[in-house]
Amino acid sequence: xxxxxxxxxxxxxxxxxxxxxxxxxxxxxxxxxxxxxxxxxxxxxxxxxxxxxxxxxxxxxxxxxxxxxxxxxxxxxxxxxxxxxxxxxxxxxxxxxxxxxxxxxxxxxxxxxxxxxxxxxxxxxxxxxxxxxxxxxxxxxxxxxxxxxxxxxxxxxxxxxxxxxxxxxxxxxxxxxxxxxxxxxxxxxxxxxxxxxxxxxxxxxxxxxxxxxxxxxxxxxxxxxxxxxxxxxxxxxxxxxxxxxxxxxxxxxxxxxxxxxxxxxxxxxxxxxxxxxxxxxxxxxxxxxxxxxxxxxxxxxxxxxxxxxx
Amino acid sequence: xxxxxxxxxxxxxxxxxxxxxxxxxxxxxxxxxxxxxxxxxxxxxxxxxxxxxxxxxxxxxxxxxxxxxxxxxxxxxxxxxxxxxxxxxxxxxxxxxxxxxxxxxxxxxxxxxxxxxxxxxxxxxxxxxxxxxxxxxxxxxxxxxxxxxxxxxxxxxxxxxxxxxxxxxxxxxxxxxxxxxxxxxxxxxxxxxxxxxxxxxxxxxxxxxxxxxxxxxxxxxxxxxxxxxxxxxxxxxxxxxxxxxxxxxxxxxxxxxxxxxxxxxxxxxxxxxxxxxxxxxxxxxxxxxxxx
Numbered sequence: 093x094x095x096x097x098x099x100x101x102x103x104x105x106x107x108x109x110x111x112x113x114x115x116x117x118x119x120x121x122x123x124x125x126x127x128x129x130x131x132x133x134x135x136x137x138x139x140x141x142x143x144x145x146x147x148x149x150x151x152x153x154x155x156x157x158x159x160x161x162x163x164x165x166x167x168x169x170x171x172x173x174x175x176x177x178x179x180x181x182x183x184x185x186x187x188x189x190x191x192x193x194x195x196x197x198x199x200x201x202x203x204x205x206x207x208x209x210x211x212x213x214x215x216x217x218x219x220x221x222x223x224x225x226x227x228x229x230x231x232x233x234x235x236x237x238x239x240x241x242x243x244x245x246x247x248x249x250x251x252x253x254x255x256x257x258x259x260x261x262x263x264x265x266x267x268x269x270x271x272x273x274x275x276x277x278x279x280x281x282x283x284x285x286x287x288x289x290x291x292x293x294x295x296x297x298x299x300x301x302x303x304x305x306x307x308x309x310x311x312x313x314x315x316x317x318x319x320x321x322x323x324x325x326x327x328x329x330x331x332x333x334x335x336x337x338x339x340x341x342x343x344x345x346x347x348x349x350x351x352x353x354x355x356x357x358x359x360x361x362x363x364x365x366x367x368x369x370x371x372x373x374x375x376x377x378x379x380x381x382x383x384x385x386x387x388x389x390x391x392x393x394x395x396x397x398x399x400x401x402x
Numbered sequence: 403x404x405x406x407x408x409x410x411x412x413x414x415x416x417x418x419x420x421x422x423x424x425x426x427x428x429x430x431x432x433x434x435x436x437x438x439x440x441x442x443x444x445x446x447x448x449x450x451x452x453x454x455x456x457x458x459x460x461x462x463x464x465x466x467x468x469x470x471x472x473x474x475x476x477x478x479x480x481x482x483x484x485x486x487x488x489x490x491x492x493x494x495x496x497x498x499x500x501x502x503x504x505x506x507x508x509x510x511x512x513x514x515x516x517x518x519x520x521x522x523x524x525x526x527x528x529x530x531x532x533x534x535x536x537x538x539x540x541x542x543x544x545x546x547x548x549x550x551x552x553x554x555x556x557x558x559x560x561x562x563x564x565x566x567x568x569x570x571x572x573x574x575x576x577x578x579x580x581x582x583x584x585x586x587x588x589x590x591x592x593x594x595x596x597x598x599x600x601x602x603x604x605x606x607x608x609x610x611x612x613x614x615x616x617x618x619x620x621x622x623x624x625x626x627x628x629x630x631x632x633x634x635x636x637x638x639x640x641x642x643x644x645x646x647x648x649x650x651x652x653x654x655x656x657x658x659x660x661x662x663x664x665x666x667x668x669x670x671x672x673x674x675x676x677x678x679x680x681x682x683x684x685x686x687x688x689x690x691x692x693x694x
Contacts, residue, residue, distance in 0.1 A: 102650060102652045102653050103652060103653075103655065104470060104472070104652075104653065104654060104655030105453045105456075105655075107459065107460055107655050108460075108562060109561070109562055109652070109655060109656070109657050110557065110559065110560060110561070110562040110657070111462075111556045111557060111559065111562040111563075111564065111565055112556075112557070113553060113556055113557040114553040114556055114565070114566045115553055130681075131681060131685065134681070134682060134685040135685055135688070135689065138685055138686055138689040138690070139689050166552075166553075167550050167551050167552055167571070168549075168550065168551015168552070168553065168566050168570070168571025168572055168573070169549070169550045169551045169570075169571045169572060170550075172531075172548075172549075172550035172551075173550065175531040175533070175548055175549075175550045176530055176531060176550070176552070178531050178532050178548070179530075179531070179532045181527075181529075181530060181532070182667075182671075183527035183528065183664050183667060184527065184528045184529060184530045184554065185528075185670075185671075185674075186528065186530040186552060186554050187530035190530060228678035228679070228681050228682050229674065229675075229678045231677075231678065231681055232674045232675075232677040232678045232681065233674050235673070235674060235677065236670045236671060236673070236674040237554075239663075239670045239673075240527075240528060240558070240663050240664070240667060240670055241524075241528070241554075241557040241558045241663055242524065242557060242558060242559060242560040242660075242661075242663055243557050246557075247663055247666070250666055250669055250670040250673060251669060251673045252673075253673070254670075254673045254674040254676075254677035254678075255673065255676075255677045255680070257677065258677035258678065258680055258681040258684075261681060262681055262684050262685065262688075265685075266688065279692050280688045280689045280691075280692065281688075283687075283688040283691055283692060284684070284685065284688035287684050287687065287688060288684070291684070366557070370557060373652070373655075376657055377652045377657065377658060380657055380658045380659035380660070381652075381658055381659075383659050384658055384659050
């Protein structure tokens, strides 16, 4: 999209055309913890029994426990958080996500109780797969949520954002499990760290390639700082975990800690980039002008075609 | 093709809306004042902005009507000025369209902006609580007793209309005077407009009127005159508040090709589903990949 510059000419005193979100840092923090919780539940379920599974279940429960308060704190009227459950609405990823998180939190509570105490086998049998399954959309719907807006860097990245968020969730779950589990039991977590890191770096690169000039806000200001921090932390952390994570608990904790910080930074980068692209009218007007130009030239060509055939 | 779902049964009413003819706006801001008074909206002091006569700046939680002022200067020689002056006098006499003033090459565009009450409203689509709803007049209204201030509608709106009220946390916007419509009254802004730049009525009537006015202005030489949001095939399915503009939309701070994000919802959800499955596969690969 080489159209951003076209929009720079005309604006109303440089005023933004769309409003910036009013969301506070609780929201990107939730993106991180929600993804961490969702993917941890999947990791725990697939790992079956054992130290890794128990720690991943605890991580999933902690993540879910942090998520709800973060979301409620961000509301303009926190006392009305139950209004979120008035309806189920497919056109609102926030509504769908609320139900996913509600179900996930309930299932994860049951699953973790079973995993840590060994009691309530029937509750565990139902809750474990339910939490693992709900954890998958919990990790990706947040990408759909911000894509379903008029913010250019989010809406135009609607194919990529859920993938970036899924990769980040895998990375975070792997990282948390690597930190918490002794190296001899954490092979799966280390593999997840490496896969998640590669996937996240590639997905972000693909997103930026797709956005082209429109993706500029990802590279500048606070968003750019967060992104560069994320790239360094994720790369260095994943390399550390892969190279020394099996032999040294210290290296595993340091590397996985860096990876966790990197995954959080990537969420904040995406979040801030949305504000930056909403604030400047050129990112809104440029692509729209380009769309109109294409439509108008197509219409003119059709009209010319009719004239020449007549 | 229209996608409007009519759900009000026998209580349904014709689609109502605004046609704002900016060519006859005189920038008096009576609409802003009437709106504030009727709807009891808190003050929104922005100070002296230096942006022509505009000290309101934009639409938001506490500004549901906003008059934009654009000063355009056109380069011209003395001789051009005389010729243009004579031509403009004639246009002004014939049509009531006065644009460049007195041969000095200054054109002052004024336009009263408002919530568009889109046929396909992104704010309404994304609202998770159902606080935003479609009225029997097909307008879009926020229920103040339901809104919990989640803020999703704010970046969803392609026009930047909605915003959160700082001291109360909820989102507020133009209701197209829902209370007045229920009593068969004209909305406050249209009632107060002294030049009928803001016209209220049934959408079909308004569109016919707008077409006629556009033809008149185009014939009189207003090259860039255009209807904005009057087309059912545009990205928001046409709006219940549409405009006759004398220049491109972005000059007035309006998006030239707004799109309801819900149009691309299938792609967005598909991507989220594919990513979720991919995550499941990656988790399985990580857990079982080492146990060959």
